[in-house]
Amino acid sequence: MKILIIINNDYESFDHSNLEVFGFIEQLSNTSDITILAFGGPKEIISRLPGNNIFYNDLKNNEHNYNDIAETINLFIKEENPDFLLFQKDDYGNFIAPMLAFRNKFPYIPDVKKVVSQTDEEIKLIRPIHGESAEAVYNVRKKSTVVIKIRKNSFEEIDLKRPIRSINNISLSKSTKTNYNIVETNKMTPEGLQLGEADIVVSGGRGMGSKENFDKITNLAGLFKGAVGASKAAVESGWIPPGNLVGLTGKSISPHLYLTFGISGASQHLAGCLNSQNIISVNIDESAPIFKYAKFGVIADCNDFLEELIEELKKIK
Ligand SMILES: Cc1cc2nc3c(=O)[nH]c(=O)nc-3n(C[C@H](O)[C@H](O)[C@H](O)COP(=O)(O)OP(=O)(O)OC[C@H]3O[C@@H](n4cnc5c(N)ncnc54)[C@H](O)[C@@H]3O)c2cc1C
Structure with missing residues (x-):
């Protein structure tokens, strides 16, 4: 099974809930072919993640342009043709995952909190709907890439005991497909503790x-x-x-x-x-x-x- 994971981290911090995405993968298979595409965050931690290949862009120079990030991910989708494109439920995932699903006409399941079962042909997933008043069970046929956004605190975090490895630095591709451009992003940081x-x-x-x-x-x-x-x-x-x-x-x-x-x-x-x-x-x-x-x-x-x-x-x- 081919998996492309998108990881976003602000500044030099690492959001440990990213490790839950790997917990989700472990429930799917122990032998997945994983490519990690990481934007921002400490390289040392990212290099310990369990991927066959790790690609990294530090998002320095305030390059938080969603269109360019989406364009960069799109190039990897074309190259890798993954069965699953995985995101964490964070600000980037919320914005970019549906954008990529729409542009590529891929099925999109946000907020996945449980894997019910899976076979070679299909996978059954659960997500809450209607403001948590109900749960939807999805039967996904593994025919084309499926975009999935993982809900926080739903899967076990994997440990980070692996050794530091080399990672491939990449630069952002410039998007030409949209008729608007984000010139600046001012992040709203919550008052006090996050x-x-x-x-x-x-x-x-x-x-x-x-x-x-x-x-x-x-x-x-x-x-x-x-x-x-x-x-x-x-x-x-x-x-x-x-x-x-x-x-x-x-x-x-x-x-x-x-x-x-x-x-x-x-x-x-x-x-x-x-x-x-x-x-x-x-x-x-x-x-x-x-x-x-x-x-x-x-x-x-x-x-x-x-x-x-x-x-x-x-x-x-
Ligand atoms: C598309 C969409 C997205 C939304 N997203 C969000 C979201 O992310 N987060 C969110 O919070 N809302 C969101 N909302 C708004 C949401 O529907 C509610 O309007 C909002 O949550 C209400 O806030 P509230 O509970 O503070 O106010 P109210 O619903 O007005 O409730 C106030 C409560 O305070 C109680 N109260 C009044 N005086 C006192 C007192 N002296 N002591 C004790 N209790 C008192 C009342 O009994 C009442 O229960 C969204 C709405 C839409 C349409």
Whole structure:
């Protein structure tokens, strides 16, 4: 089985959830012919990944042009003719995977969280749909390249015990196929600890009522050494930057503990947080949908509750 994996990393950091893509491959076969195409990230770690060939572009000089990256990947698709083109669910994957599937008329399955079974001819995969309220089972016939985006925290990370190997440096191809060009990309970095890295995430929604009140979310997250999240309503109110948005259009998170204050639990918000191991929610309305998914629910005014919680935590710190 031929597999082409696309790995993206920002700056010099390595997103360890990339290792889950290899966990997915191990479930498919132990004898796959793997080509890795890596954009950005520390070369030393990337050279330890289990690929037959590793190609690398450092994305220095701010070359974050999606069209050029897609064009570069396209050249590899033509060369390799892979059975699977694999992406991690990250900002690049979200943008480039559907673009490549569309341009090449390949089937595309985003958010894959489980391999049910596979034979030489077909593979059965599961992905959540309708904001996590249902699961779709896909039967994919291995006839042409299938583009798959892996959901975070769904497959086991492989270890990185392999020795350092040489990798092939490549330059980006310039795309001529589009009638627009991205001249600059300004990355929105979330305030405080990054959402994907935090073990505890504290999120606030419209129920917080004001920017001043929302600052209590930041205080609490600080006390827990956690990250700050938000619903779209809070982001649109200007209480917190878009980089902190959790949900369908924001980040998918899977912390050990997810605390929500004044968030109703709309399906688009749930789409980004239902992989959390434990959800605790505070809402004044006992019929708020978020309570269906929360391990513990507190029916209270979120501002009063937050103030008391912060005071109590300060006493024990
Ligand atoms: C295409 C699309 C994509 C979207 N993507 C996202 C996304 O990625 N992330 C996202 O979050 N949303 C997203 N949305 C928006 C989503 O549908 C909801 O509108 C949004 O999540 C609502 O935010 P909220 O829960 O803060 O506000 P609301 O739904 O208005 O809920 C506020 C909650 O606060 C409670 N409350 C009010 N006052 C208090 C109080 N004093 N104390 C305690 N509780 C109180 C209320 O009972 C209510 O449950 C998207 C929508 C669309 C159409």
